[in-house]
Amino acid sequence: MPPSITQTIGEYIGEESFSRLPPEVIHKSKLCIMDSIGCLFGARNLPVSRMMDSFLTDNYAAGPGVRLLDPGMSAFRKASLINALDFDDIYEKGHPGATVIAAALSMTAHRECSGADFLEAVVVGYEVSCRVGISLLHRTPRKTLHGHGTWQTFGATAAAAKLMRLDAGQAAQAIAIAAANAPVASVMKTVYGKAPSMAKNNFGAAAQTGVNAARLAAAGFEGPLDIFEGQTGFWRMAGADDCDFGRLTRSFGSIYEISKVGFKPFSCCRLIQNSVQACRDVFTMAGIDAAASERIKLGVTAPPIVCEPPFSTVRPKDMWAAQFSAPHAIAMAVLGVEPGPDWFAEDWLRHDIAGSLQDIIEFMPRSARDLFREPHAASACLHLHDGRVLEKYVPLADGEAANPMQESALETKFLRLASPTVGDKASLELLDRLQNLKSATSVQPLVRFVSGSMSTAA
Incomplete structure (x- = not known):
């Protein structure tokens, strides 16, 4: 009996390793992290960020020398803010970095890991998230149901599962749990409705659900491992007309979807x-x-x-x-x-x-x-x-993966977004830290810097 799709994804999460990642994939993951953290800082002084601070006031737990947010709630906050300006990365669908980077940063605040571990988890998050996204097929030009957060929850799940070192079986359960609890496809109201709202893509809920799914699996919770297959599979729940199962599972670990991620020069759709x-x-x-x-x-x-x-x-x-x-x-x-x-x-x-x-x-x-x-x-x-x-x-805008933004322009974008929050000197230091992430023995200094710059930590 062939493995279920959740088991295939779980095997990839468990087996992927930094040592086998191509250099260009590692480099691209660093650019994705830089862009998402820049967007996170860029949203810091928006009214929605202050609303988030107020909402989270009573959600902190005491930690060693710092107040720490529950990792799921922390991911909710970071994913919401990364996407707040609609300036974050782009793929064939959605904005995968918002949920993947938010989950990775939030989990790392609670677990010691190296720069290589962090980059590995980010790549895994992008691969799982993007593949689920492109497997969802729509036969009509105007969808009835639509929502990127619905499938981007898997990127958060995969990144968190990798950082938690879940084995293939636990990772498969995490994916199944995430699928059963993913946010509904609401973009036809929150974006395309008469009044676009701050709910937007539900990336906050997607990231929180993904992180919690990994933690539940680690604790022994189980989900329906066949949740992707058949006429009642996840693709139906996500509002798709069909699912390309081959595109979802083919070439894991040999073809990397993160290479198709682009970066925006303009803060708009x-x-x-x-x-x-x-x-x-x-x-x-x-x-x-x-x-x-x-x-x-x-x-x-x-x-x-x-x-x-x-x-x-x-x-x-x-x-x-x-x-x-x-x-x-x-x-x-x-x-x-x-x-x-x-x-x-x-x-x-x-x-x-x-x-x-x-x-x-x-x-x-x-x-x-x-x-x-x-x-x-x-x-x-x-x-x-x-x-x-x-x-x-x-024909093809600057920043699309097929017409990539110059790396110097991406760095300028990062510094312009980060400087108003942390200052010019600290922005340059953070940029240097991100560029040398591969050799970092610990990501905690980076996480503490980002969390501290968000004022209320984690």
């Missing part, structure tokens, strides 16, 4: 990155001051979904709606506002010039025939009052 880049570039080509421009027209040809609410919404009322508003993101980019927290400052959400720029944008859907070849491509056409017409086409 991945679906509108091409449109933002095209508009920014066409204004640069024109050499005009966007804030002083009058009698101009801006046309954007984009995927049909971008031409509909909530992506086409002008003058969004809050940061959650602004992250999915192509007009707002375009206005911020052409006005030269640095991506990150500043894009969602109240002054910019209410700014007259930014609002006026949004009002002149006309969205036109690309043909369905073109979407298969370049699903996110977009173009901008700028009509100037002097009669000039300038165009820019962006």
Whole structure:
């Protein structure tokens, strides 16, 4: 009798080792950690972070020299904040780093491990999470049910299980427990509904569920090991129309999905990155001051979904709606506002010039025939009052895995997000620590630094 899918995943978690990871995979995992921690720091001064502090006030337990959060609750906090700016990493689906890195950081606060152990767990988390995500198939262009947190819980489970050194059988049980308790697929309301909300992707709940699943398995709890198979499998629970089981289990340990992870240059939904880049570039080509421009027209040809609410919404009322508003993101980019927290400052959400720029944008859907070849491509056409017409086409946005961001640009992004929270000197020291993570005998100094910078620890 062949092993169940949970058992196959459990075997991979138990058997993967740092010694057999290709150098490029190790390097990519360090970049993923850097980007997620940068996004975590970038969210530190947002109102949602203060809400989280208030919520967690009574959830600490005394530890040796520091107050420690329960690892599941800590993962909830970190995953929520990593994704808060919608600036975190991207894959074919979802933002895998939010749940994987949050779980790894939170578990490491309670367990001694080396830098190699930490990197190993991160790679395992990405591999399991991404494979489950791409195995979920949707036959219709507009899903009825949709939710990345629903499947990203497995990345948190795998990372936590690896750091806890669960054997293959325990890891399989952890995956089964996580599947039975994963958050519901709610994106059609929390993102694509009439009012996008801070609930967003439920990454906090996904990370917490994943960490708790690993801890429950370690304690002897069991789950349904056949939870992926058949017509009542997890893929049905996640709202998919079918499941590619081969894509889920094939080539574990030989082909690494983490290599397909990209990083965002703009703090907005991945679906509108091409449109933002095209508009920014066409204004640069024109050499005009966007804030002083009058009698101009801006046309954007984009995927049909971008031409509909909530992506086409002008003058969004809050940061959650602004992250999915192509007009707002375009206005911020052409006005030269640095991506990150500043894009969602109240002054910019209410700014007259930014609002006026949004009002002149006309969205036109690309043909369905073109979407298969370049699903996110977009173009901008700028009509100037002097009669000039300038165009820019962006088939693949900067930062996508197939068009990777320069490492120096990723480091700049990290320093820009971290410095307001920890200062310039500490940001540079942390960057150096992350770059040398492979040789670190202990990750505790890194974890203590990150946790201490979040003010209330762990």
